[in-house]
Amino acid sequence: MKWRQWRKHLFxxxxxxxxxxxxxxxxxxxxxxxxxxxxxxxxxxxAKMAKSPIYGLDKHSAREGVAALAYDKSMSYRKVEMPFGATVICLPRCLGMQCLRRRYLVCPFLKQAV
Structure with a gap:
């Protein structure tokens, strides 16, 4: 995805x-x-382009709250407690996923590693 390049040449x-x-x-x-x-x-x-369930932050936690309207499941967190980039680690955990290895997550609702 080349959004920055696309934005410059949108027309x-x-x-x-x-x-x-x-x-x-x-x-x-x-x-x-x-x-x-x-x-x-x-x-x-x-994310909507993928036509799959979308998980993300709720309207109070997301940088742009209206983005939460696109999510099928969302989570909340207190921004003051989270260092920069921590949502990448915290969001899967709040959705019930456990890290097995660096690149794989176990999702209890899918019963498989992704």
Whole structure:
């Protein structure tokens, strides 16, 4: 995803073709869920393209609260207690996932490692 580049050339046809190719690539994959740890409208829009359940921050915890409207399941956290980037670690835990290894999570509601 080249959002910064696309934003600079938003009115060019090639930009829209690239976004269309991204959407097609996302639709060709079968995702169990999408985890949005940014809490931005932009990230929620791209997560929606995958046509899978989206998990993210609630409207009070997300940087842009309206992004929470796109989520199927959300969590809350106190921002003052979280260092920068900690949502990447905390969000899966609050959704009931456990880290097995650095790249894998165990999701109790899926009964498999992802």
């Amino acid at each position: 060019q046809a090639e930009t829209w073709r690239e976004m269309g190719r991204l959407k097609q690539a996302l639709l060709q994959e079968a995702f169990d869920f999408v985890l949005d740890s940014q809490g931005l409208i932009k990230s929620a829009c791209f």
